[in-house]
Structures are given as C-alpha cells and as structure tokens.
Amino acid sequence: MTGPTVTLMAAVAVLFATGFHLMLQRSLVRIVVGFMLLGHGANLALLLAGGPSGAPPLLGGKDDREMADPLPQAMALTAIVITFGVTAFLLALAYRSRLLTGEDEVQDDVEDRRICAEERADPDTWTGDPVEGNQEPSRRDEPGGGESGGSEPGERPPGERPPGGGG
C-alpha cells in the first residue's frame, strides 16, 4: 500500500487536462474556471506527492494510523487561499474587460495583428532608410495596415478570429 493510488492520479490527470483546455479558450469566465480546476489539480498533486493517506496530523489524537504528511497539506492550504485571491483578481479582470470592450473575451493583440497584416501587404516596408525607420511605424502605415488587418485571414493560425470581429 505504499505506492501512489491510481484513482487520485486519474483525478489529477482529468483536472489538469480540463483545466488547461479551458484556459486555452477565449472566454475569460472559462479561463477562470480552468484556472480553478488547475488549482484543484495542483492541490491534489501535492497531496499525492505526500504519500498515502493517514491519520490527520494532529498530535495526541486517538487515530492510531500513521500520520499523513503535514507539509504538503500546509502547502495546499495556503495554495487554496492564494488561488482564491487570484481568482478574484481574474474575475475583476473579466469585469473590466467587459466594461471596456463589451466582451469578456480575450482578444488578439491588435498591434501584433497589424504587423502581420502590413508585412504581407508591403514586404518592402522596412528596407528604407532608417531616418524614417526611427519613426513610429504606426504613423506611417496606418491606412494600409488598418485595412488589411480587418479583412484578410492569410497566415493567421487556424481557428483564431480576426481582431474585433466578434464585437
């Protein structure tokens, strides 16, 4: 009975898989849920790493089984509370995002998208002399970059939405 228990391991595996899967979504609430699932998975993993179950780590108790390892428990306890605090923070972020964009979704970074789009539109943009190169690129290429950023999918990773498309 010294080995790790398969049921706990299965639970940890499912928690990590579902948690990570939800964190890969774009809805902030899903991300929060995923984060909390990951937190549960991590706490269970801590417990699993501490060895088999046992008596509660209370000295002078009546339980005569071997005491469970108290150190992972202490770690898990503080981890739980911290997960709670961070979850609150994430929810506040979701609230703020909702307030600002009307969406609780993680949008693609518009600036990065613009760079991708404008490079395809005008591959020779950056071979010019550096006098212009020192200026803000956003000033120079606003018209072309803005238009192409909104309209064409091109090399975008599969499944990602164009920026602003869902608003």
Add this chain to the structure above:
Amino acid sequence: MFTLILLYAAAAVLVPWAAGRHGRALGYAAALVPAATAAWAIARAGDVADGHDDTARLSWAPALGLTIDFRLDALAVVMLLLVGGVGAVVLCYAARYFPSGPRTERLAVGTLVAFAGAMTGLVLADNLLVLYVFWELTTVSSFILIGAGHPERTEDRRAALQALLTTTAFGLVMLAGFVVLGETAGTYRISEIVADPPGGAAARTAMVLILLGAFAKSAQMPLHAWLPAAMVAPTPVSGYLHAAAMVKAGVYLVARLSPAFAETGLWSPLIVSVGLVSLLVGGVIALRQDDLKRLLAYGTVSQLGFLMVLLGAGTRTAALAGVALLLAHGLFKAPLFLAVGVLEHEEGTRHAYELSGRRRPVLTAAAALAVASMIGLPPFLGFVAKETALKAFAHGGTDAAVLAGIVAGSALTVAYGLRFLHGAFGGAADEEGRPRTPWGLVGPVVVLAVAGFAGGLPTGPLDALLAAYADTLPAPHPGYELALWHGLGLPVALTLVAFAAGFVLYRAFGRTFPAPPVRWRPPDAQDAYDGTVAATLAAARGVTRRVQTGSLPAYLAVIGAMVLLLPGAGLVAGLVGGTAPRPSADRLSGWDEPAQPLLAGIVVVCALAAVRVRRRLSAALLLAGVGYAVGGLFVVHGGPDVALTLLVVETLSLIMLVLALRRLPDRFPPRRRTTPARVGTVLVSACLGAFVALFMAVAALSRTAAPVGPAYAGPAKEEEAKNVVNAIIVDLRALDTLGEIVVLAVAAMGVAGLVLTGPGAPPLGERRTVRPGPTRGMTGEPSKPPPEPPEGRTRWLAAPGRPPLGGSSVVLEATARLLGPTLLVVSVYLLVAGHGRPGGGFVGGLVAGMAFVLRYLPGGKRELALAIPVRPAVLLGGGLLVALASGAAGWLIDGAFLYQTTYHAHAPLVGEIHVPTTLFFDIGVYLLVLGLVLTILTTLGASLERRPGEGRDGGTGDGAEKAARDVAGEEPR
C-alpha cells in the same frame, strides 16, 4: 578620490536645479569642480612622478569580490589634467555660450559636469568593472549632450542615438572582454593585471574584444561614423568630447593596458594598423569638408588614429610621444572647436563658404596658435610630440612603413589645418569695421591655445610625469627625453618633408570652398551603420511577425506543447529506456480508502462536464462540485485543515462567481474555432493531463529519501502545538506564509484597482457609499438616506437595500441576522483552536467573511456598509501589520525574525492558559483574509449593483432572477 567623484555627482545634480535662478554665475561655479580636479592632479603630480601612487578602496560586497578601487598614477594624472583643465575652460565657455534659462541648456551644463565626473572616475578606476561603469556613464552623458542642442530635430536625435548605439554595443563587447580577462587573470584589478598579465588564447580573445570597444569609443575606422554625425551637438560639448572626454577614453584604455599586452604578438600590429588607416583616411576626408566642425571631427579621427599608433606600439619612446600628443591634442583641438563655436554664435553658420570673413584678430591669432600646435610647428607641444613619434619609428624594418604612414598623416594634418584656417578666417572681407569681440567666448580659446604653446617649452615636472608612464613600457632607446631640439637627424628631415608635402596638398586640394564633388564615392561608414540598423529592425519585425501572433491561446498552447516536448519526451524516453521506475500494477494501488473512487468519480464527471457546458452559471456550479469533491478527498486522505479551508473557499468562490456572472450573458459565446485547432487544443490538453499523472506516478515511485513532512511533528511538539499543519503555517515556515499573505493583499488591491478606477468607475461621491467610511459605519448614518423598505417586510436587516441577486427572501434575511454573529463566533473559535485542533487564521478569516456575505446577499451594499465598521483596506493593511509586528517581536524575544514561543498564565476561574505568540501572527492572517473577502464583496459585488438596469446585458434584473432560478434548479447534485 571618492570625495571627488561625489563632488561631481552633487554638482551635476545641483547645477541644473540652481542655474535657473542664478544663471551664468552658476556655470562659472560649476567650472570650479573640474578646476579643483586639475589642481589636485597638479598637486599630486610630483609624488606620482616619483612612483608614489595614490590608491583608495571601498569594499562593497567583498564576499563576491566586488570592490571599488581607485588609483592615481602618472597616466591618470595626465588624463586628469586634460579632463579637469579643459573641462573647467569649456564650462566657463558654456556658461557664456548657452543662453541662460531654457531647460535643455541648463541640463546641458549639468550633464557636462556629469560627463567630466564620469571621465574622472574612468581614469581613476583601478578595477575593470568600475571602469566599465564609468565608461558607460560617459556614453550616456554624451547621448544626452549630443541631443541637447535641438532635441526636436530628427537629425540630432539620430546622431545621439547613433553615438549611443555604437558605443554601447561595442561597450558590451568590451565588457565581455573584461570578464574573460578578469576571470583568466583571477582578479579584476587593473594594476594587478598589468603587473602580471595572463597569457594564452583566452587572454588574446579578451584583448581583441576590449580593443573593439576602445576602437568604437575612439572613433577608429570603420567604427567612426558616429563622431562626425555627433557634430550636431552644441559646440562646447563637441569641444569637450573631442579634446578630453569620450573619444579619449578608448585611447586611454589602450594606453592603460599597453604595458600588459605590448609584448603579446597581436596587440601592437592590430592597433597600429587600425590607427594608421584612421590617420590617413581621416585626414583625406577632413581635407574635403566644408563644414568646419566636420572638418575638425575627421581631423580628430585622424589624430586619434595617430594616438592609437603611438600608444599601442608598445615601446617607451612611442608611449612618450603618445602621452605628449594626448595632452597636445586636448590643448589644440578644444580651442579650435571653441573658435568655430564663436563663429557660429556670431554668424549663425559654420560652413566655410557662408562665413563673412570679417577680421577677428584675437580669435584668428588664437586659432592660428592651436593649428600651429596641431600641424607640429616648433616650439609647440605638438612639435615635440611629433618629433618624438618620428624618432620612435626611425629604425627600419616594418617600422619604416609606419614611419611613412606617420609622415603622410602629418602632411595631411598640415593640409587640413591650413584649410581650416583659410575657411574660418581667410574669406574676403566684404565689409569693414571691427565686430565686437565676445570676450567670454574668445577668452577660453586664448587660454587653451596659449597652454598648448607653453606646454612645448621645456618643463621639468611635466616631462618627468610623462616619462613616469612611458617607463612602464619596454625601452629600445632608453633615456630618450622630450625636448625641442635633438639636433639634426631623420626626424627633422621628415618633419620638413611633411610640411612641404602638406603645403602642396593644401594648394592642390584644400583651397576651394565648397570642395569639388568626387566622381567615385566609396562606401561610407554611415551607410554601414544605417544598413545595420535597418537590417536589425527588419529582422526584428520578421521574428515578431512569425512568433508573436498576438493570440493568447496560441501562446499558451506553445507553452503546453513545450512542456510535452521537453520534459514529456524525456519522461517517455526514460520509461522506454528503462532508466525510470515503471509504474507497474503491483506497486500501484487502486485506492487507499473506499470513498476515494466515488469522490474521484465526481471530480472527473464534474470537470469533464464543466468543459462541455454552454451556460456560464452551469460551469460555475460544476466547478463548485469539483471543489467539494476534492474537499472530500482531502478529508479521506487525512487533511481536515485543508478540507475545511477548501470547503469555505469553494462556497465563497461560488458566490463570487455568481455575483460576477450576473453582469455577463447567460451563455458562453459560440466557439468559432476551426476543427483542426479544436482537435489540437484537445490533444495538447489531454496529453498534458496524462503527462502530469505519469510524472506523479514515476516521481512517487522514485522516492528514495524519507519525506521531511513527518519530521515537522517533533518541532511542533516542542512548540506545544498539536496541529502540525497549523504549526508549519504560522511557526515553522512562517516566512512563507508571510509572503503568501502579501500576495493576497496585492491581489485584493488589484481587484479594487480594476473595479473602482478607470472608465466606467463610479464617481467619487458614489464610491463612498460603496466603501463605507469608518465614521458612517459607527454612527450608522449613510450619506444617502436608505429607501423605505417595501411594505409588509420584516425588519431583519439594519438597512436593507437592493439585494445583489434580485428578489427578496425573508428566510435569507432572517438567516443572515441570526447566523451572522454565530459565524463570527465560530470564526474566532477556529482562529484560537488552530493551535491544537483543525482551524487557524486562514479558515477563520474565510468563515468570518462568510458571515458578511450572508449579510450582503439579502441586504446589498448598504447593509454591508453598516455591518463592517472599517474599510476593507484597513483590515488588509492592519492584518499585514499585525503579522509583521508579531514577526518583529521575535527579534525582541530571541533576536530572530518570526521567532515564536508560548507563554503560560494561570487565570483564577479558567485555569491554565497557553498563549502562543503564533496566535498573534494568526490574527494577522485572519484579519487579512477577512479584508480580502470584504474587498471582493465591496468591489466586485457592489459594482454589480451600480447600474442595475443596464440594457446591454439584455436586462440584468431578468437575468438575475433567472440566475436565482438556475441556482435552485440546476444544482448538479
């Protein structure tokens, strides 16, 4: 020496601040600092020339070998004379040159002082790393100074940036060289390295790297482009930069390390060849310039090449010529720049063909003196230096080529020197009448030019000083001394050749302004710099385009994939290869306790369902299901503390989620991912879960050492604590806990900051009602009168407002009223009991928070405002303070932070009382956690009530009622 550096630092800060009020006077006062430096150097010169070096040392982190060493030797004295003397004169000039008042000019004067200070530190440093720090300080100062004239002009900013990029890029290369050299030598002290230079390939590599830095700093071909570009700087800055600071740093470094490496095969040939190229090409380009400052700048490139040749050659005579020329160059280049500055100041241009050619006898005479020293007319210091230089290479072999180069370089110097005089002062006077002489500007020019003249006259102390440095190098001609006249010989003949050739060159190429265009323009160093910058930017954009897609899920997926790829592949390889213990069936157990499979099953089902559901609320409820089941697993496993905490946290989280979800649409937005992306996501997630489980299994089976956890039971017993987990949290690993509660406080502040500020935040007046002030809480008088409660409603609550979830429930109100105080008592019990039974500050604080949640749910923010007499922020800060104070008390008890002990007391009726000091720490935790919960309620919760009828959500009121129904109807279990 430390005082001197600090004096510079103080002056650099004070001058711009005070110059606004006292104007010019302060510019002159600032000149006192470099003047004092020069005076100090003169005072110490005698001793130093006799070989008594001054040293100073400050141990900063001796354990790491970090010390700040300064050393004043002969070379440092020579440099200090330049840095201090020229610096003082330039500052006097600058006080008059800059119109007093505008911010940039004041900044420029202050930065000039800092520049001089950085150079002073650089030449005094006796530690490679200290030298590097001052080296980069000069770079930063020059960056500010070059752009100081017209920061609004693109050209100026570009020039400043170019100087910064070139010198810092190669400065980093030099730093790498310093590190290699220091590690090879086993010390970073320059004096020790010079005394016992390391050899071998590593030292040679270090040498080349260091030289690259020195070449870039001293504007040697082909890294010189920044120097002519930097001519946009105000003239005093250019003058100082060329004569004493910045570019002299590279030459200084070569001079400093020459005694160590002169005998190494690579050192001299490398420096001499680079120096010769710069000497000749710089001279040729100078001869073609119309802009007087650019002419002088290329002249500097040329002269610096000459200095490199002399100081890198590694013989005593050459070094003697080198330091003499170092001094001479400072004394003739500075007045020439300042003279151009006067012309520009008076006429508004520095292009030779635009100058009016008015008669300026004093300025012309002073500039002529300086040029005479530059081209090496006797009896100037420049002549003495050049004679010595010719002597140093006047003995055949490969030196003959160098000698030829020097003669050619001297001829070019003569030619562009004459061109400068012609261009600056030789124009046809188209109008008569003497212009007024700005003595404040001309005076410094005269002073420096005369100093160059005086330096050439035989002076014992100066010669002794220069010889003291030169003696550190091997001497093929011992005993050679600086003198005006060594008798007829090869050097004199060559000097005459150079003069003649120079005059011919001037007549042939140097007399026309503007210079005629050239048919074939060779590739320019400026093009190379521009190309490098453009290529770097293009490459950066290329990388950004490919790597930085801007999609957060994509980034996360890459992280997950990397986890699988590296540690995951390693794990599988270990399993396949048989190096890792196999998780075989006989060593794994199905379950420890019979309840485990059931609870784990709930976890698995709820988690999988949470992925599938489309409604936000369902996801939240399933999440709670997972949480409660995990709590059950903790109970079964033997962790009552953890389970207790988890259950309370789950409840709070659920409430928090429901509160937040009220603002959001009922359903998740439809997924828009394409099928391949969806499959990829699932695949990565599933593999990650499997990897974690496999890793856990292998790690658990690989355990060889006994776990440390049970060993905590002993110390816990000593502390008379029965609950080992709690003892670990508040006592044995209390420092960790302290860090964790700080994280909680930060998270709480983040929540408040996100919700209560920015666009959409409530105006300040309204915010008051959300966050109850202490006075209002105590008097029970909200700022706005509470609305009358609806008819026929029981007054269970003190000030019922709008319930956050809509509707009203007498049951809930009654429960809140009755259960709230009970919960508070329970929370205090948990806090106190934590020492011996399950409980503690964390769970106590959470339960106390629950009491207020109960009050909030039916009563809304107004009720909450009445229920808590203090702001949550006070609880957060107070909790942290209590925890810190209880930790600090440990210092008083046993001299250790967070030292804990137990006091015993005997109370009459109660009996024996144990008061562990950990209790106070736990109280801090309790208050802080309570503060966190209340922060969440007053921000996230209260923000939801703010605009209850907001239409965008499709009617929040309806949604809320629906949500309430969902709570009732969709309970998963």
